[in-house]
Amino acid sequence: EGGTVLRSEDGVRSRIDVPTDATLFGVWVDGEQIWAAGGRIGSGENKGEIWRWDGSTWTAIARGLPGVLFKVWDGWFVGQDVSYRWDGEALEDIPFSGRLLTVRGRSSKDVWAVGGLSGPIVVRWEDEAWVGQDTTGLDQAINGVWTAPGQDVFIAGNYGTTAHWDGTSWVRPAMPLTTDHLHAVW
Numbered sequence: 076e077g078g079t080v081l082r083s084e085d086g087v088r089s090r091i092d093v094p095t096d097a098t099l100f101g102v103w104v105d106g107e108q109i110w111a112a113g114g115r116i117g118s119g120e121n122k123g124e125i126w127r128w129d130g131s132t133w134t135a136i137a138r139g140l141p142g143v144l145f146k147v148w149d150g151w152f153v154g155q156d157v158s159y160r161w162d163g164e165a166l167e168d169i170p171f172s173g174r175l176l177t178v179r180g181r182s183s184k185d186v187w188a189v190g191g192l193s194g195p196i197v198v199r200w201e202d203e204a205w206v207g208q209d210t211t212g213l214d215q216a217i218n219g220v221w222t223a224p225g226q227d228v229f230i231a232g233n234y235g236t237t238a239h240w241d242g243t244s245w246v247r248p249a250m251p252l253t254t255d256h257l258h259a260v261w
Contacts, residue, residue: 114143
């Protein structure tokens with residue numbers, strides 16, 4: 076909240092707060108740069124922000140975006156009715172309608188994002204657009220996604236939803252591990 080960012084180096088924690096009163100929901104370290112994404116929720120404002128740390132200073136890449144951003148991964152930003160991609164010089168608006176909570180990819184061309192409110196949303200970046208993926212058997216909103224080069228896609232969500240993509244369908248355990256909401260997977 077209030078732009079708070081904590082950093083830990085060699086076991087020493089320090090604050091490198093962003094000069095904003097927004098809540099930051101996602102952070103990504105890219106070499107010497109740090110990216111932070113978030114925004115303001117409530118009071119009808121719901122505005123998003125993206126910030127970049129260059130090693131000494133935070134710079135606002137974008138403020139007043141039309142939706143709050145929740146996560147960032149390797150130049151990809153997702154949120155409420157918004158998604159963006161950093162091309163190395165500018166922010167590219169990628170149209171999306173829905174609540175995307177997390178983003179992760181195997182490469183910059185094989186990116187997955189998940190979310191939802193009353194049901195699951197799973198999308199994959201294909202040929203310059205998000206393409207909805209099969210969510211058969213996933214009855215709940217999905218809060219977390221993880222994958223890496225050469226790896227399966229794993230998801231976690233509400234009421235203990237867990238699964239991995241085998242290339243054709245979601246493989247789920249016979250019974251949920253818990254009825255609690257899971258917010259991340261790694």
